[in-house]
Amino acid sequence: MGTTFLTAVRGRSGRLLHAAAAALTTPxxxxxxxxxxxPLLGGRWxxxxxxSVRPETAEATTLVIRPGRGWGGFRAGxxxxxxxxxxxxxxxxxxxxxxxxGRPGEPFALTVKALPDGLVSxxxxxxxxxxxxxxxxxAQGDFTLPEPLPERTLFLTAGIGLTPVMSMLRxxxxxxxxxxxxxxxxxxxxxxxxxxxxxxxxxxxxxSRRMPWLRVHLHHTRTSGRRxxxxxLSAVCPDWRERQTWTCGPxxxxxxxxxxxxxxxxxxERRLHLERFRPALPAAASGAGAEDGLIRFQRTGVxxxxxxxxxxxxxxxxxxxxxxxxxxxxxxxxxxxSLVQGRVRDLRTGEITGEPGTLVQTxxxxxxxxVAVDL
Ligand code: FES
Numbered sequence: 001m002g003t004t005f006l007t008a009v010r011g012r013s014g015r016l017l018h019a020a021a022a023a024l025t026t027p028x029x030x031x032x033x034x035x036x037x038x039p040l041l042g043g044r045w046x047x048x049x050x051x052s053v054r055p056e057t058a059e060a061t062t063l064v065i066r067p068g069r070g071w072g073g074f075r076a077g078x079x080x081x082x083x084x085x086x087x088x089x090x091x092x093x094x095x096x097x098x099x100x101x102g103r104p105g106e107p108f109a110l111t112v113k114a115l116p117d118g119l120v121s122x123x124x125x126x127x128x129x130x131x132x133x134x135x136x137x138x139a140q141g142d143f144t145l146p147e148p149l150p151e152r153t154l155f156l157t158a159g160i161g162l163t164p165v166m167s168m169l170r171x172x173x174x175x176x177x178x179x180x181x182x183x184x185x186x187x188x189x190x191x192x193x194x195x196x197x198x199x200x201x202x203x204x205x206x207x208s209r210r211m212p213w214l215r216v217h218l219h220h221t222r223t224s225g226r227r228x229x230x231x232x233l234s235a236v237c238p239d240w241r242e243r244q245t246w247t248c249g250p251x252x253x254x255x256x257x258x259x260x261x262x263x264x265x266x267x268x269e270r271r272l273h274l275e276r277f278r279p280a281l282p283a284a285a286s287g288a289g290a291e292d293g294l295i296r297f298q299r300t301g302v303x304x305x306x307x308x309x310x311x312x313x314x315x316x317x318x319x320x321x322x323x324x325x326x327x328x329x330x331x332x333x334x335x336x337x338s339l340v341q342g343r344v345r346d347l348r349t350g351e352i353t354g355e356p357g358t359l360v361q362t363x364x365x366x367x368x369x370x371v372a373v374d375l
Pocket of ligand 1: 330331335361363
C-alpha cells in the first residue's frame with residue numbers, strides 16, 4: 001500500500017492529492033507523514049541515504065550519498081552539516097564534499113577520516129554501511145573557485161585537507177572535458193605521511209597524466225623524513241607568489257602559511273584562501289557591547305533576564321522552555337526561531353540583526369537589550 005501511495009504522490013494526480021492532504025494535515029505537512037514511509041521524502045528535514053562505501057586509506061572512507069527532498073546541492077569546495085544518530089542522540093558535524101557537483105538529486109560523496117577521539121567521524125568512516133540515513137544541513141562555505149578561473153592556481157593541502165580540493169579538481173576535470181581542454185595552469189602540492197596514507201593518490205596520478213593543465217607534487221613526510229614547510233615550497237612551485245592559492249589542512253600548517261604569505265605583503269596575501277575544518281565556536285560570554293535586557297519566549301509566556309553573551313538557546317533551556325536544537329554550533333539550522341521583536345547579535349560575527357520575522361539561530365545568537373522570540 002505504501003508503494004502505491006508514494007507512486008501516486010510523484011505523479012500529476014499526486015499533486016492534487018498533495019494539496020488536499022496539506023489542507024487535512026495542517027499544521028503538519030504531508031511531507032512529515034511521507035517521512036514516516038521514507039525519510040528522504042520529508043522535505044522539512046533534508047536527509048540522505050548512503051548508497052555505497054569506499055575505503056580510501058586505513059583511516060579515511062568515502063560515503064556516496066543520495067540526497068532526498070529539500071536538499072539544495074553544493075558548489076565544489078563547500079562542506080555540509082551531517083547529523084548522525086548515535087544511540088538515539090543526533091550528533092552534528094561538518095564534512096567537506098569530495099565529489100564534483102552534479103544535477104539536483106544526484107548522489108554526492110563525502111570523504112571522512114576517523115579522528116582518534118572522534119565519535120562521529122569514527123562512526124561514519126568505520127561503521128556506516130549502505131542504507132544508513134543521515135540528516136543533512138545546507139551546504140556552506142566560500143572556499144570555492146571564482147568564475148572565470150585564475151590563470152594560475154596553486155592548491156596546497158595536507159592529509160584529509162585534500163577533500164574540498166578534490167571536489168574542485170574533479171569539477172575542473174569534468175568541465176574541461178579532458179585531454180585537449182585547459183583549466184589554466186594548476187599545481188597541486190599535497191602532503192601525506194606516505195603513499196598508502198594518501199587519499200585519492202591513485203586518481204591524482206591518473207588525473208595528472210591525462211590533464212595537461214594539472215601538475216601534481218605529492219610530498220611524503222614519513223619517507224622523506226621532513227615536513228613540507230612554506231620555505232621549501234619554492235623548490236616545487238617557484239612562482240607561488242603569483243598564483244591564487246587555496247589551502248586546506250591542519251591548523252598549525254594553515255597558521256604557518258598565513259604568516260608566510262603575510263610576510264610577502266598585501267598583494268601576495270590577498271591571493272591566499274584558507275579553509276579550516278572546525279567552524280569557529282560561538283564566543284564565550286562576553287560583556288563587550290552587551291546590554292542588560294530581557295528575553296521573552298512569547299508562546300511559552302516565559303521571561304528570562306538576557307545575560308550578556310548567553311545564547312538564546314541556553315537561556316531558554318535554563319528557564320525550562322522547550323527549545324528546538326541540533327548541533328549547538330551554528331551549522332545545522334535545527335534551532336531557528338522567528339524574532340518577534342528586538343535585536344540579536346550573532347556571536348560568531350558580531351553582526352546585529354533585528355527585523356521582526358527574521359529567523360535566528362538561537363544557539364549562536366544573544367539578545368541585544370530586550371527581545372521576544374516565537375517560542
Ligand atoms: S544551528 Fe544547529 S543547533 Fe543551532
